[in-house]
Amino acid sequence: MLLYSDQVLLIEALATQLGALLADKEKKIVTAESCTGGWVSQAITQVAGSSLWFDRAYVTYSNEAKRSMLGVKARTLKSEGAVSRAVVEEMAEGALKKSGADFAVAISGIAGPGGGTEDKPVGTVWFAWNLAGQVDAAMVVLPGERRDVRAAAVTLALQGLLVRVRRWLAQHPEVPETDKQLPQLLDEAQ
16 A cells, blocks of 8 residues: 555546546536545646646535435435445536536445444445446455545546546547538638
């Protein structure tokens, strides 16, 4: 596991890579965070020019916030718990629906030091990435103290977003309308 200071540097590098990838693609990201408390969106907005590719952030720490802000169903929270695949998938879906974004990442976990159970120990974190309706989710159990768990969760959220956005863009190589019209404009000008 990386030292906390190294995690912080890695987070910055990942957000910068994500920005470079999306800067000219006319695609936007939304975040829905619980245990990371907005850290993913903070890392993204540290990147100059992020307003071109970042739409908004939802920090939904409480179950009520998950329900009212993102539309997570009360029955899902009750039956699965806030730290579950079903909840992060609903968080990511709700974030996309309520935003102007194309891609979403959602995170919910138990950063500690308390709150863990036998089934969901401290360090359990669920992620969901929703790329224009294509949903992928993953769960990890991260070691370390609270700050280590949170830093590793932010790193994994950004890494997962970067990998999935790259894959999505490779599968959807459409060119923005403004770029499609440029050759026509140049031909017409001659």
